[in-house]
Amino acid sequence: MTVCKKVVLRFGAEIVDKPIIYSLIKEYGLIPNILKAEINPHKEGYLVMEVTGENEQYADGVEFLHSMGISVDALDQxxxxxxxxxxxxxxxxxxxxxxxxxxxxxxxxxxxxxxxxxxxxxxxxxxxxxxxxxxx
Ligand code: SF4
Ligand code: SF4
CATH class of the missing domain: 3.30.70.20 (Alpha-Beta Plaits)
Known part of the structure; x- marks a missing residue:
């Protein structure tokens, strides 16, 4: 089943130069659409995006983000x-x-x-x- 979720990613300064979007696309087959971003190499950053992909790939992608120390919260409120x-x-x-x-x-x-x-x-x-x- 294909899902499209709006999520916010929050991460520390040590993550800023990591190719997380590239990994979501290439390794997990997800299609991220970035809606807002604040990425400052010296501060905590955030990304708001819609992510489209198969349910299982989405779950694997979120697990990957968590393993990188990135929090992922659904924007359903x-x-x-x-x-x-x-x-x-x-x-x-x-x-x-x-x-x-x-x-x-x-x-x-x-x-x-x-x-x-x-x-x-x-x-x-x-x-x-x-x-x-x-x-x-
Ligand atoms: S009352 Fe609440 S919403 Fe209004 S300015 Fe103060 S903190 Fe912000
Ligand atoms: S929840 Fe409140 S503090 Fe956070 S981004 Fe929205 S308006 Fe700003």
């Missing part, structure tokens, strides 16, 4: 920002790795761009007003 609850404290904007939640200047108002969110849940853990939530 999304974060919603509850504007009416937000106190505009800005705490989450300093933690959000993708600038999905930002503090706009000079108005000093917080806005949320769901297309940039990788569901890392940092904002959920930090928001004192419970103004962000998971939508399954």
């Amino acid at each position: 999304e974060v919603v920002w509850l504007k009416e609850k937000c106190t505009q404290c800005g705490l989450c904007t300093g933690l959000c790795p993708t600038q999905a939640l930002i503090m706009n200047r000079p108005s000093m108002t917080v806005t949320f761009d769901g297309d940039k969110c990788i569901v890392c849940e940092m904002c959920l853990k930090s928001c004192p007003a419970k103004a962000v939530a998971l939508n399954f």
